[in-house]
Amino acid sequence: MHYITRIDFVGYSAEADRDTALSYRTAIENRNHQVSTTDNGEDCLRIYREEFNKVTSTTDPTEHIQPFDAVVLDYEMPKINGMEVAKQILTVNPRQRIILATYVKEEVSIEPLNQLKQVVELLQKPFGEDSLMDTIEDKEIYSELQKLDMKTQDIKAANFRHEQLKQLIEILRKLQLYHLFDYTKKQTRKSPANRSPKHRLSGQTKRKSNHPGLRKQDAQPVHCRSHNQATPTDAI
Numbered sequence: 001m002h003y004i005t006r007i008d009f010v011g012y013s014a015e016a017d018r019d020t021a022l023s024y025r026t027a028i029e030n031r032n033h034q035v036s037t038t039d040n041g042e043d044c045l046r047i048y049r050e051e052f053n054k055v056t057s058t059t060d061p062t063e064h065i066q067p068f069d070a071v072v073l074d075y076e077m078p079k080i081n082g083m084e085v086a087k088q089i090l091t092v093n094p095r096q097r098i099i100l101a102t103y104v105k106e107e108v109s110i111e112p113l114n115q116l117k118q119v120v121e122l123l124q125k126p127f128g129e130d131s132l133m134d135t136i137e138d139k140e141i142y143s144e145l146q147k148l149d150m151k152t153q154d155i156k157a158a159n160f161r162h163e164q165l166k167q168l169i170e171i172l173r174k175l176q177l178y179h180l181f182d183y184t185k186k187q188t189r190k191s192p193a194n195r196s197p198k199h200r201l202s203g204q205t206k207r208k209s210n211h212p213g214l215r216k217q218d219a220q221p222v223h224c225r226s227h228n229q230a231t232p233t234d235a236i
Contacts, residue, residue: 018039021037021039023129024129024132025037027129027132027133028132028133028136031133031137033136036068039078040077040078040079040080041073041077041078041079041080041081041082041084041085042078042079042080044071044073044077044080044085045080045085045088045089048067048068048071048089048092049092051067051068052067052092052093054067055067064095064163066093066095066096066097066161067093067096068096068097069097069161069162070097070098070099070136070162071086071089071096071097071098071099072099072101072123072132072136073085073086073098073099073100073101074100074101074102075100075101075102075103082100082101082102083100086098086100086120090119090120094119095163097121097161097162097163098119098120098121099120099121099122099123099135099136100120100121100122100123101123101124101125101127102122102123102124102125103124103125121135123135138162138165141162141165141166141169142155142156144169145168145169145172148172148176150172155168
């Protein structure tokens with residue numbers, strides 16, 4: 001079961017790249033996602049602002065409803081490059097999920113990437129349709145949820161946004177660390193090596209006091225006298 005996702009996909013201007021972008025769009029739509037496409041950064045920003053204004057005017061701001069579940073950008077785009085588009089979108093809406101496709105050689109411009117790495121996902125080119133879909137559909141996050149024994153089908157049915165899935169993972173990680181720490185602490189308390197000196201001394205004393213050779217008073221006979229038993233003075 002796949003939830004419906006609105007995706008803004010920015011393709012390229014060259015004919016070969018347009019064919020690639022079309023194949024990506026087809027693959028995305030075949031997975032029941034809705035797709036909007038543009039072929040340059042300028043149009044991408046225009047469409048994004050229009051959709052963002054619609055959402056903000058018709059929904060509760062506290063719910064943080066996004067105009068697109070993901071915006072897929074290419075680093076090299078006509079008119080305005082992907083890095084600049086990402087910056088402008090995040091200026092308007094810091095919660096927007098952005099996936100930036102880039103070649104390794106383009107990462108020589110490290111400073112702008114460092115500025116965005118916390119809020120932008122990097123997808124290394126070239127990539128196939130499966131890699132793109134795995135990224136969009138948060139395959140890595142769901143794999144981690146499975147490792148934490150979570151029912152991923154129920155989570156998918158709840159239609160969480162990417163941001164909410166990340167928050168869920170963080171909460172589960174903290175809970176896992178807490179339970180591990182609590183278990184370790186309890187085991188440490190139970191360990192004999194960690195008993196107090198008082199307890200160890202008490203145990204040793206008890207063992208010594210029970211030893212026959214250490215309690216001389218216990219070895220002496222005990223004389224008991226019956227009330228009816230005669231004494232030497234009684235016989236006189």
